[in-house]
């Protein structure tokens with residue numbers, strides 16, 4: 631990307647969008663176009679058409695989406711399907727009509743079959759049944775991958791699809807019910823410490839395994855791939871290392887300095903038993919993460935504290 635190029639970061643206020651913005655500023659880019667959802671609802675075809683015709687961005691990072699943890703995905707099933715299909719259809723199609731040079735689409739590790747072999751290789755896409763709790767979101771994300779590939783095949787568009795593992799970082803969502811596990815547990819252990827609560831309850835059995843990547847590492851990978859990768863299909867972005875939810879809870883408990891007990895609420899869903907990314911393709915392209923989980927949790931906790 632040319633340093634003076636006009637770059638549209640859709641979802642620039644979110645955790646990933648703000649990390650991509652920080653990375654691009656650090657790399658010397660200055661010409662950004664941004665909109666909040668209040669001023670541009672990306673679900674609205676007409677609004678998106680007017681925006682692209684007026685702004686004519688050169689490059690697009692698609693970090694706008696309806697996002698949430700396992701319970702949010704399972705509760706707001708219609709919104710996760712409708713909002714995400716609308717947002718990506720509008721942004722991808724208008725990027726094509728308005729001559730965007732390159733677009734990066736963000737999918738998710740939940741696009742892989744629930745019982746796929748581990749680690750998850752890119753070619754396991756569409757080889758089995760999806761996890762029920764996030765099927766609507768996963769179906770939308772799979773449609774986004776296929777849309778990028780179809781526009782590449784028919785129109786020659788240079789649109790790439792990246793599949794991040796579970797993310798956390800600055801500007802995360804700490805909603806008690808709708809967030810992902812890592813921010814949810816930072817908040818719950820912190821509040822239990824402050825209030826002197828004797829125990830903290832974790833959803834599910836604690837046995838599912840998850841992989842976590844700090845959002846600034848994800849942003850660095852997205853920038854690297856925008857500069858160095860022009861292929862169809864998908865590419866995983868992760869660390870290639872995972873741990874159980876129980877182990878994650880112990881790590882967050884230690885970081886926060888909480889000394890009570892941990893209980894498990896098995897009435898809540900576990901979701902996919904494991905989704906460890908195979909990151910050999912990413913490594914072969916020349917990118918590897920730099921922030922490990924204990925350091926990342928410290929950084930995220932400091933960010934959480936700074937906003938209390």
Ligand SMILES: NC(=O)C1=CN([C@@H]2O[C@H](COP(=O)(O)OP(=O)(O)OC[C@H]3O[C@@H](n4cnc5c(N)ncnc54)[C@H](OP(=O)(O)O)[C@@H]3O)[C@@H](O)[C@H]2O)C=CC1
Pocket residue numbers: 640641642643644645646647665666667668670671672673692693694695696697713717736737738739794795796797798801802803810
């Ligand atoms: N968080 C995670 O663990 C993972 C995230 N991803 C993907 O990364 C991307 C970014 O996620 P993340 O940063 O965590 O999510 P956030 O919820 O932090 O940010 C999402 C952004 O999307 C924007 N947005 C949502 N709906 C609309 C709309 N109708 N019109 C315009 N903008 C809208 C919001 O804008 P505003 O602030 O203006 O309202 C918000 O800034 C998504 O594609 C997500 O699927 C993939 C894997 C894991």
Ligand SMILES: C[C@H]1O[C@H](OP(=O)(O)OP(=O)(O)OC[C@H]2O[C@@H](n3cnc4c(=O)[nH]c(N)nc43)[C@H](O)[C@@H]2O)[C@@H](O)[C@@H](O)C1=O
Pocket residue numbers: 697698699700701703738739740763764767795796797808809810811812814815831832833834838840875898899900901902
């Ligand atoms: C990124 C990814 O995020 C979602 O999938 P998920 O990986 O299952 O995400 P999660 O972070 O919500 O949960 C991970 C695990 O953790 C357990 N868990 C314990 N206690 C809490 C808790 O308090 N909150 C949450 N949310 N989970 C908890 C929870 O029961 C589960 O076993 C997708 O819907 C989809 O959106 C997607 O792509």
